[in-house]
Amino acid sequence: MSFPRQYRRTLTERSSVAGDEARAKILAIAFELMAEKGYRGTSIAQVAARAGISQSGLLHHFPSKQDLLIAVIDYRQQVDSRTLTDAAGHPLLGWAAFDALAELVRKNSERPQVVRMFSTLCAEALDADHPAHTWIQGHFADGERTLVEAIEFGIADGTMHPDIPPATVAHLTLAIMDGLQLQWLASEGSLDMAGEFEAYLEYLKITWEIVEE
Amino acid sequence: MSFPRQYRRTLTERSSVAGDEARAKILAIAFELMAEKGYRGTSIAQVAARAGISQSGLLHHFPSKQDLLIAVIDYRQQVDSRTLTDAAGHPLLGWAAFDALAELVRKNSERPQVVRMFSTLCAEALDADHPAHTWIQGHFADGERTLVEAIEFGIADGTMHPDIPPATVAHLTLAIMDGLQLQWLASEGSLDMAGEFEAYLEYLKITWEIVEE
DNA sequence: GTCTATATTTTGATAGAC
């Protein structure tokens, strides 16, 4: 299949290599800066300066500071997606979901920037006036729902004890992840975040796992 | 015992009622505002306006924005002190320390402002350039040390299983507290933070408590 | 102890040339 020449031309022009490179560079620097200083602590002038572009040059790609924030959040979303899904895109259920979380924590312990971005923006976005407030509420709600479903499957499955309280274990598990991130960042990486989470998972299995004999 | 008149006079003047009231009002409003918007998101003009005083009037009591932040952190420190100590000021040890934490979580679940202040400033202060960076590092280090000592006492005491890993359990317990706070704030109080922490404590005791027969 | 006035930067954003 081939496009008529005028459409081909349009496509080429819209995604010019130089343009995308500039956009990507701005986005990467905004990500880094907002991870460290938050949305409120980051100015578009700082981002522009580090990206080696003028402030107006930046605003050509992202018309406002909020647009830049949205792009940063979207980028993080992409980086993390499919973590709790299998190769076919189906959600992981039962203990597989918890093992995937342990895998995610291990992955995160090698990218402080991504962890920092979440911890910083998450706390900042607790404020109802923050542009990412809705995002963070959805993030927590999604996390809880996903884990609750995974646990309910584990009960039905016969691999988790029927007395396990799904919502409580979901809350505690997500709390451990977020809380360990704070300690890990504050300790400048000296805390073994992945190891501690795996220890938690081990105790969880001792308490609630049902193993076939 | 009585002071010579000139000293008495000095003491009276230094802590004039009107002055302390203004200071206290400014402090309360700064606390509230920084809890919501963080240090970077709060301007001294906003604090002054809400306190019904001019910007310069505020700066008479707190010479700079940083001084205001330090006062806010000190104030929180006072509110929370003696939580892990008994009436005589001695540290609580063994399971008593964990029970005191559960009590603290229950108390916190009735003062969102205090919780919000910690969660917001904690994340903001992860940045090495933040004026409260040293404070937050000390906060985490203190928390870990206190809990590790409490657990080691419990082992020596014979009330905790000798295989309990003190540092890991300390990290997980503090992580649960901080992580639950984020979820609780994001859910606008609909999550039962105290109940979930007590559930965690129950599992912890099932796993590690040694009960006399 | 509180005020008005002011200085100096920095902020987010726009207009318009190239």
Next chain:
DNA sequence: GTCTATCAAAATATAGAC
């Protein structure tokens, strides 16, 4: 697509009167 020039508002802080 990137720039310079510019704007209006907001920021922290100081000086000095009362």
